[in-house]
Amino acid sequence: MGAHLVRRYWGEPEPDPLTMPTSPIGEQFQERGVMVATAEQMDMANLPLAQRDYCAHHLIKFMKCKRDMWPNILACTDERHEWEYCQHLDYVQRMKQYERERRLLVRQARKEQNGSRVTSVRFLLSEWRNKSFNYFIIKISLMVMPIFCVFFFFFFFVVCAIVASFIS
The missing domain is CATH 1.20.5 (Single alpha-helices involved in coiled-coils or other helix-helix interfaces)
Structure with missing residues (x-):
């Protein structure tokens, strides 16, 4: 908890979630799922715009089951589990990609700083040798x-x- 605040305090670079992935390797890292549900199916199911993602086909099944089994909505636990599991996997993949992009930015910033810190490294080595x-x-x-x-x-x-x- 609060790791992002510590990173901001220390000034570590953070990727912009709206423009990810920025690296060409990052595009190969996460193979986004294929949209199974079409735009027409999502329109017919009246899905909100916020829920039109790669798990929309599971949500459509879940909403259909709730509608068909109306008094007994507890009969749709399997469909709900599939939808929530798909949402969880999507979240995990996005967080992995975000962390990977952040680490790439930190590595790039460290490489840029190493050129300017050659003199300080030499100073530290001389102090270390002075046992x-x-x-x-x-x-x-x-x-x-x-x-x-x-x-x-x-x-x-x-x-x-x-x-x-x-x-x-």
């Missing part, structure tokens, strides 16, 4: 940490003693 400095910092932190802990506990006990003297 004596790193070991010095680690030794200092290991020496200071016990002293800090002793000081903290001493301060804590002194404060507790002062508070206890005021209470009693």
Whole structure:
């Protein structure tokens, strides 16, 4: 939850869902289903525009079953399951394609930044090679940490003693 907010905060590129797929490989990634229901069938079934997708033929069957079995609409669970499963598969495919496009954009942005970051990479490598400095910092932190802990506990006990003297 909130992963898209983190991506926006860090400034990672995101694909535009209205113009996907942008890469030629992306077009081969998702083989969209073939529209089984024709426009005339969807018009005759009075399907809303929002539901005229690749699963419309399942929805038409489901609506026909509900109409034919009117008092007992629970008899149409198989048709409803087929339609919902088709909707789920379509959603999963769209999310996979969106994530793939996002990763391609991130990879492309990283490749563009690598050219400008050659000097910073060299600087990091030189710092990494300077192991004596790193070991010095680690030794200092290991020496200071016990002293800090002793000081903290001493301060804590002194404060507790002062508070206890005021209470009693």
